[in-house]
Amino acid sequence: xxxxxxxxxxxxxxxxxxxxxxxxxxxxxxxxxxxxxxxxxxxxxxxxxxxxxxxxxxxxxxxxxxxxxxxxxxxxxxxxxxxxxxxxxxxxxxxxxxxxxxxxxxxxxxxxxxxxxxxxxxxxxxxxxxxxxxxxxxxxxxxxxxxxxxxxxxxxxxxxxxxxxxxxxxxxxxxxxxxxxxxxxxxxxxxxxxxxxxxxxxxxxxxxxxxxxxxxxxxxxxxxxxxxxxxxxxxxxxxxxxxxxxxxxxxxxxxxxxxxxxxxxxxxxxxxxxxxxxxxxxxxxxxxxxxxxxxxxxxxxxxxxxxxxxxxxxxxxxxxxxxxxx
Numbered sequence: 001x002x003x004x005x006x007x008x009x010x011x012x013x014x015x016x017x018x019x020x021x022x023x024x025x026x027x028x029x030x031x032x033x034x035x036x037x038x039x040x041x042x043x044x045x046x047x048x049x050x051x052x053x054x055x056x057x058x059x060x061x062x063x064x065x066x067x068x069x070x071x072x073x074x075x076x077x078x079x080x081x082x083x084x085x086x087x088x089x090x091x092x093x094x095x096x097x098x099x100x101x102x103x104x105x106x107x108x109x110x111x112x113x114x115x116x117x118x119x120x121x122x123x124x125x126x127x128x129x130x131x132x133x134x135x136x137x138x139x140x141x142x143x144x145x146x147x148x149x150x151x152x153x154x155x156x157x158x159x160x161x162x163x164x165x166x167x168x169x170x171x172x173x174x175x176x177x178x179x180x181x182x183x184x185x186x187x188x189x190x191x192x193x194x195x196x197x198x199x200x201x202x203x204x205x206x207x208x209x210x211x212x213x214x215x216x217x218x219x220x221x222x223x224x225x226x227x228x229x230x231x232x233x234x235x236x237x238x239x240x241x242x243x244x245x246x247x248x249x250x251x252x253x254x255x256x257x258x259x260x261x262x263x264x265x266x267x268x269x270x271x272x273x274x275x276x277x278x279x280x281x282x283x284x285x286x287x288x289x290x291x292x293x294x295x296x297x298x299x300x301x302x303x304x305x306x307x308x309x310x311x312x313x314x315x316x317x318x319x320x321x322x323x324x325x326x
Contacts, residue, residue, distance in 0.1 A: 001014045001015060001016070001045060001046025001047055001289070001292065002014070002015040002292055003015060004198075004271055004272070004273075004274050005198065005271070005272070006120075006150075006171050006172045006198030006200070006272070006274060007150065007169065007170070007171030007172055007196060007197050007198050008169065008171075008196040009150055009169055009171050011077070011119070011120065011149070011150050011171050011172075011198075013048060013049040013077045013274055014046055014047045014048045014049050014077075014274075015267060015274060015292050016047055016049075016263065016267075016274070016275055016276070016277065016288065016289060016291065016292060017047065017049030017050065017051055017079075017200070017274055017275070017276035018038075018039065018042045018047055018049065018050050018051065018276060018277070018278070018279070018285065019051045019202060019203075019276040019277060019278030019279075020035075020039070020050055020051060020052045020056070020061055020064070020065055020278065021051075021052070021053070021056045021061060021278055022278045022279065022280050023035035023038070023061060023064055023280040024056050024057030024060045024061035024064055025056055025057040025060070025061070029221060030280070031280065032064060034280060034281060034282070035064060035068070035280045036064070036067065036068040037282055038279065038280055038281060038282050038285050039065065039068040039069070040068065040072075041282045041285055041286070042285055042289075043072060043075050043076070045285075045286070045289050047289065048075060048076055048077050049077045049079065049274065049276065050065055050069070050076055050077070050078055050079065051079045051080075051174075051200070051202070051276045051278075052065045052078075052079070052080045052081075052113075053080055053081035053082075053084075053122075053124055054080060054081065054082055054084075054105055054108065054109050054112070055081075055084045055085075055086050055124065058086060058088050059108070059112050062080060062109055062112040062113050063112045063113075065078070065113060066112060066113035066114040066115065067114075069115075070114060073115060076119075077119045077120065078113065078115065078118055078119045078120070079118070079119060079120035079121075079122065079152070079200075080109050080113065080118055080120075080121065080122070081121070081122040081123070081124035081152075081154060081174075082101070082102065082105035082106065082109065082121070082122075082123065082124060083095055083096060083097055083105070083122075083123045083124035083125050083126075083127065083154075084124045084125055085101075095125045095126070095127045095128075095323060096127060096130075097123060097126065097127030097129075097130040097132075097134075097135040098127070098130055098134075098135075099134055099135065099137065099138035100138075102135060102138035102139055102142070103138060103141075103142070106118070106121065106142050106147055106148065107147075110147060116146075116147075117146060117147055117148065117149060118147065118148050118149070119148075119149045119150060120148075120149070120150045120151075120152050120171060120172060121139060121142065121148040121150070121151060121152065122151075122152035122153060122154045122172075122174055123135055123136075123139070123152070123153050123154065123156075124154050124155075125154065125155055125323045125324070125326070126153070126155070126156050126157075126160055126323075126326035128326055132156075132160050132163050132164050132167075133163060133164075133166075133167050135164075136151065136164045136167040136168055136170075137167055137168075139151050139168065140167060140168035143168070150171035150172070151168055151169070151170055151171060152170060152171055152172040152173065152174060152200070153170055153172075153173050153174070154173070154174040154175065155174070155175055155176075155323070155324040155325055155326070156173060156325070156326060157187075157325045157326055158187050158188060158191040160326060161173060161188075161191055161192070161195065161197070162191065162195070165195050165197065170195070170197050171197065171198065172197060172198040172199070172200050172274075173188065173192055173197055173198070173199055173200070174199075174200040174201075174202055174276075175188060175199060175200075175201065175202070176201070176202055176203045176317055177199065177201035177202075177204065177266065177273070177275075178201065178203060178204045178205065178206050178210060178262060178266065179206065179210055179243075179247065179262050179265060179266075179304070179308040179312075180206045180209070180210065180231070180240065180243060180308065180312060180313035181203070181206065181313065181317060182308075182309075182310045182311070182312075183310075183325075184199065185310065186310075189270075192272070193270075193272065197272075198272045198273070198274065199270075199272060199273045199274070200274050200275075200276055201266055201273055201274065201275040201276065202276055202278075203278075204262065204263055204266050204275035204276070204277050205259055205262055205263070205277050206231075206240075206262075206313070207226055207229065207231075207232075208226070209231070209232070209240060209244060210244060210247060210258055210259065210262045211257070211258055211259045211262075211284075212244055212247070212248050212251075212257070212258040212259075215241065217232060217237060220232075229315075230315035230316045230317075231313055231314065231315040231316070231317070232315075233315065235314070236314040236315035239314035240313055240314055240315070243307070243308060243312055243313065244258065246307035246308070247261060247262065247304070247307065247308065250300070250303055250304060250307070254294070254296075254300070256290075256291075256294050257287055259277070259284075259287060259288060259291070260287065260288070260290055260291040260294050261291075261294065261304070262291075263275055263277060263288060263291035263294075264291045264292075264294035264295075264296055265296065265301070265304050267291065267292065268296050268301060
């Protein structure tokens with residue numbers, strides 16, 4: 001496994017990380033034993049960058065990750081997030097970036113993960129009611145206390161990133177980035193590169209769509225959140241399926257899978273980009289990891305760019321886009 005630097009503060013991670021969210025929620029049935037085996041297999045293959053958040057499974061995902069790494073903490077770069085509060089009774093969500101909550105959330109995550117420190121701590125979504133300077137100021141205190149090593153933001157706008165970085169160096173921004181979500185290329189990536197901040201790309205396979213494994217909405221479990229995602233709805237689904245077919249055709253020529261092609265494309269966009277494809281099964285993990293061995297020529301990249309230009313995907317990323325890019 002290759003490694004990449006995130007930011008200018010010294011954080012080095014595997015070129016591909018592992019998104020752990022789906023192990024506990026959102027993508028159908030859970031299998032704790034297979035999920036833990038998947039995390040262990042990722043570490044065996046040289047992947048050391050694990051991504052979770054306090055909201056995934058109402059804290060259950062952090063507990064699962066903590067259980068998986070209990071006897072191998074020194075092998076892991078552990079990233080988690082705070083800021084989205086969920087009510088398990090009403091299923092409502094709110095965003096909290098208050099300094100008091102930052103401290104409470106960090107202590108709660110440390111307890112669930114059963115670790116002494118978090119390597120990379122993100123604000124999951126920006127709280128429009130709290131000055132970013134106040135939120136990041138509280139996060140900086142966690143660094144001083146040794147509870148956190150590096151700071152990150154998620155789905156923040158360029159102005160917010162600049163203001164945050166002025167308070168304490170930001171090591172990474174997490175944002176959705178893939179062949180069907182190329183929005184970061186307009187303003188986010190130039191800002192990050194000017195400031196020396198890495199980009200962690202979540203949903204690099206378009207929530208599984210770019211894998212080519214989803215050909216009908218019926219391929220998804222009844223409780224899979226993608227059933228209500230705009231890009232998986234009606235005519236959007238059919239249009240996006242056409243994009244996947246074009247990607248599959250290039251992948252077939254390269255003798256790789258569509259997932260491997262999509263990840264290789266992202267890796268080719270810059271040494272400061274680290275995709276974190278999520279999976280809860282070892283077979284898909286092993287497929288994804290092989291993407292680091294895929295070499296794309298300039299001609300390959302041009303072809304991919306033609307079939308998957310900016311704004312090619314039909315539908316918004318979320319049903320409610322009001323909390324992203326603040």
